[in-house]
Amino acid sequence: MDRAEIVEANFRARVAARNFPDGNAPNGSLANTEAVSLFRAQVLCRALDLESRAMQKAGQGFYTIGSSGHEGMAAVAHALRPTDPAFLHYRDGAFQIARAGQVPGQSPAWDMLLSFACSTDDPISGGRHKVLGSKMLNIPPQTSTIASHLPKAVGAAYSIGLAKRHPPEHAQYPGDAIVMCSFGDASANHSTAQGAFNTAAWTSYQSIPLPLLFVCEDNGIGISVKTPKGWIAANFQSRPGLTYFHADGLDLFETHRVAAEAASYVRTRKKPAVLHMRTVRLYGHAGADVPTTYLSKEEVERDEADDPLLHSVRLLDEAAALSPDDALAIYDETRARVKRVAAEAVIRPRLQTADEVMASLIPPKRTCAPTNGPSEEARAAAFGGDLKAQSEPQPMSRLINWALTDLMLAHPEIALMGEDVGSKGGVYGVTQKLVTRFGPDRVIDTLLDEQSILGLAIGMAQNGFTPIPEIQFLAYLHNAEDQLRGEAATLPFFSQGQFTNPMVVRIAGLGYQKGFGGHFHNDYSVAVLRDIPGVILACPSNGADAARMLRTCVRLAREEQRVVVFLEPVALYPARDLTPGDGGWMHRYPSPDERIPFGEVGVHGAGTDLAIVTFANGYHLSRQAQPALECEGINTRIIDLRWLNPLPKDTLLEAVGPAKRLLIVDETRTTGGVSEALMTLFAEAGRPATRLAAEDSFIATGPAYGATMPSVESILAVARKAVA
Numbered sequence: 141m142d143r144a145e146i147v148e149a150n151f152r153a154r155v156a157a158r159n160f161p162d163g164n165a166p167n168g169s170l171a172n173t174e175a176v177s178l179f180r181a182q183v184l185c186r187a188l189d190l191e192s193r194a195m196q197k198a199g200q201g202f203y204t205i206g207s208s209g210h211e212g213m214a215a216v217a218h219a220l221r222p223t224d225p226a227f228l229h230y231r232d233g234a235f236q237i238a239r240a241g242q243v244p245g246q247s248p249a250w251d252m253l254l255s256f257a258c259s260t261d262d263p264i265s266g267g268r269h270k271v272l273g274s275k276m277l278n279i280p281p282q283t284s285t286i287a288s289h290l291p292k293a294v295g296a297a298y299s300i301g302l303a304k305r306h307p308p309e310h311a312q313y314p315g316d317a318i319v320m321c322s323f324g325d326a327s328a329n330h331s332t333a334q335g336a337f338n339t340a341a342w343t344s345y346q347s348i349p350l351p352l353l354f355v356c357e358d359n360g361i362g363i364s365v366k367t368p369k370g371w372i373a374a375n376f377q378s379r380p381g382l383t384y385f386h387a388d389g390l391d392l393f394e395t396h397r398v399a400a401e402a403a404s405y406v407r408t409r410k411k412p413a414v415l416h417m418r419t420v421r422l423y424g425h426a427g428a429d430v431p432t433t434y435l436s437k438e439e440v441e442r443d444e445a446d447d448p449l450l451h452s453v454r455l456l457d458e459a460a461a462l463s464p465d466d467a468l469a470i471y472d473e474t475r476a477r478v479k480r481v482a483a484e485a486v487i488r489p490r491l492q493t494a495d496e497v498m499a500s501l502i503p504p505k506r507t508c509a510p511t512n513g514p515s516e517e518a519r520a521a522a523f524g525g526d527l528k529a530q531s532e533p534q535p536m537s538r539l540i541n542w543a544l545t546d547l548m549l550a551h552p553e554i555a556l557m558g559e560d561v562g563s564k565g566g567v568y569g570v571t572q573k574l575v576t577r578f579g580p581d582r583v584i585d586t587l588l589d590e591q592s593i594l595g596l597a598i599g600m601a602q603n604g605f606t607p608i609p610e611i612q613f614l615a616y617l618h619n620a621e622d623q624l625r626g627e628a629a630t631l632p633f634f635s636q637g638q639f640t641n642p643m644v645v646r647i648a649g650l651g652y653q654k655g656f657g658g659h660f661h662n663d664y665s666v667a668v669l670r671d672i673p674g675v676i677l678a679c680p681s682n683g684a685d686a687a688r689m690l691r692t693c694v695r696l697a698r699e700e701q702r703v704v705v706f707l708e709p710v711a712l713y714p715a716r717d718l719t720p721g722d723g724g725w726m727h728r729y730p731s732p733d734e735r736i737p738f739g740e741v742g743v744h745g746a747g748t749d750l751a752i753v754t755f756a757n758g759y760h761l762s763r764q765a766q767p768a769l770e771c772e773g774i775n776t777r778i779i780d781l782r783w784l785n786p787l788p789k790d791t792l793l794e795a796v797g798p799a800k801r802l803l804i805v806d807e808t809r810t811t812g813g814v815s816e817a818l819m820t821l822f823a824e825a826g827r828p829a830t831r832l833a834a835e836d837s838f839i840a841t842g843p844a845y846g847a848t849m850p851s852v853e854s855i856l857a858v859a860r861k862a863v864a
């Protein structure tokens with residue numbers, strides 16, 4: 141017999157024999173009728189787990205991570221409101237079912253069975269994955285990376301306070317909502333989780349409102365590694381800024397009582413708390429995992445003897461709410477009903493083609509209230525003396541600053557967040573004066589944690605803000621990139637666009653800084669940004685383009701709900717010249733209504749001997765190389781890509797036009813860099829190209845700061861060879 145069959149047999153036998161595990165008497169404010177309906181939710185959850193296993197055995201289900209042993213989460217749901225956003229642990233079927241009971245017209249069994257069956261009718265993911273989640277129930281779908289949802293739960297909680305002060309047009313959460321976020325005991329150790337606890341505590345420590353209830357579902361084990369006894373309690377009991385509650389998750393009444401107390405604390409005090417909840421894990425981790433391979437039989441049986449359903453039957457009996465016989469009848473009736481419904485679910489259609497799978501990669505467009513743009517008075521007040529300077533050519537850092545100012549004037553739901561973006565105005569001054577112009581609510585000096593910065597943005601975006609998070613240097617995106625890859629980009633995909641988190645992530649990146657060097661400030665690794673489906677990667681080469689492109693990026697986020705990365709070439713922030721002293725790389729501030737459309741490339745020159753396809757510093761360098769090439773009779777056109785992903789394929793092929801030779805100048809790595817995509821694109825289009833890309837190296841500091849990347853000299857050399 142497998143362990144699930146053993147647990148079920150035990151349940152029937154022990155209820156029939158009135159042989160219950162020990163526990164406290166029913167205690168708390170849960171009314172008998174409520175307790176019975178929570179028991180029904182627990183039983184439904186159990187029946188769904190068992191059916192999921194049966195479906196998988198029959199080849200009709202595809203994944204069986206279950207909630208058995210964690211059914212106490214039904215009582216947590218009951219202590220919250222269905223409008224409280226819930227970022228769930230994967231074992232929270234009972235939470236979702238109990239919450240469905242709070243909202244009219246829900247059919248959780250049908251919905252979840254469709255999800256197990258990977259049917260296109262699955263209302264949350266459309267058959268893409270077995271995920272918990274529901275738009276109506278305010279449960280965003282959660283992928284299986286553990287702990288990765290914690291940073292955005294902090295962001296969502298922060299957004300509730302902020303939305304009171306600056307209500308965004310597309311706000312989702314009521315002003316008195318609290319955010320709930322659950323996770324397992326092993327997950328609590330993940331640095332992503334620890335970062336989120338710390339950020340929540342750091343925020344609350346400063347008395348900034350953060351209505352967030354963490355729920356740690358402690359079953360004492362990860363997959364096979366045990367959590368040291370007492371570790372979770374010791375970890376959370378004395379954390380500054382976080383209040384600790386403990387409940388026995390096997391006891392429906394106690395769990396509800398403590399969860400209600402914790403929720404009330406969070407809601408009234410607007411402070412984060414942790415509910416540490418004891419659970420057991422029944423029949424192993426997931427799928428074919430056999431717990432007796434790493435636990436003793438006694439240990440496994442000890443947990444099985446503590447089946448929360450047995451505890452519930454005892455408690456309901458003692459409370460005179462439900463007799464054990466009636467409990468058993470509910471169990472049998474529920475099992476039979478789920479079986480019947482499952483038979484219907486497995487014949488519903490499933491996804492078949494790549495197009496069907498990919499249909500939700502790009503979120504749907506949304507309607508935004510028209511904005512006429514800021515008045516002259518508002519602009520004058522915000523810009524002050526800078527307004528006059530706008531008629532003079534300026535370097536890129538200032539032009540981005542002004543573009544941000546105009547965008548924030550036009551769209552009150554934009555907020556900036558990042559390390560040092562406030563009073564310092566960023567390492568390069570790009571966000572200077574913005575905190576004076578818009579206040580600390582909209583220009584948020586965060587703590588030093590990139591996962592928390594992106595999590596803040598993701599959570600705020602889910603509540604209608606248009607966040608513009610800043611990552612100080614590209615090298616520091618990499619320790620947080622899963623927040624983009626695994627979380628922000630997948631949210632619309634796994635929810636069929638019902639949940640979205642549009643934003644524009646600004647990242648200072650790429651190389652060529654002479655005086656400020658080394659790899660960590662000059663990173664040219666963009667592979668991770670190029671291969672995330674649905675994410676747009678934009679990269680300007682000069683200030684005027686930067687302002688016009690940033691406006692488009694914000695429009696793509698606001699109106700098309702896209703996740704956009706705006707990669708700012710750090711070495712070009714202060715650049716003034718094309719050739720020494722000519723001021724050729726400074727530009728006048730483009731009028732606020734000027735934009736470069738998504739996918740439009742820049743073309744300089746009309747030469748047909750050679751087309752150089754490049755971007756950012758590569759464009760700057762190629763422009764410097766161009767006069768020498770022309771002198772040598774090589775008529776050149778230079779294409780500024782601007783949009784690195786997705787590549788504007790047709791526009792690009794049109795832009796290189798009749799040029800006899802194509803040269804790609806790419807300052808990102810040969811391996812994984814942009815040139816890989818470009819070479820492929822041109823090869824597939826029957827247009828052979830040569831490439832000059834950066835070395836597969838890290839960048840050095842000192843005199844060799846540029847040695848691994850294209851230079852004017854190397855561009856000239858490769859161009860001559862290509863044409864010869």
Ligand SMILES: Cc1ncc(C[n+]2csc(CCOP(=O)(O)OP(=O)(O)O)c2C)c(N)n1
Nearest residue numbers: 231284285286324325326327359361362363
């Ligand atoms: C970042 C990450 N690393 C590893 C895994 C693989 N994994 C999935 S669940 C799990 C154990 C989680 O244990 P716990 O947090 O206690 O939750 P439980 O399953 O016990 O409820 C592991 C290691 C993962 N999903 N994500």
Ligand SMILES: [Mg+2]
Nearest residue numbers: 324325359361
């Ligand atoms: Mg665990």
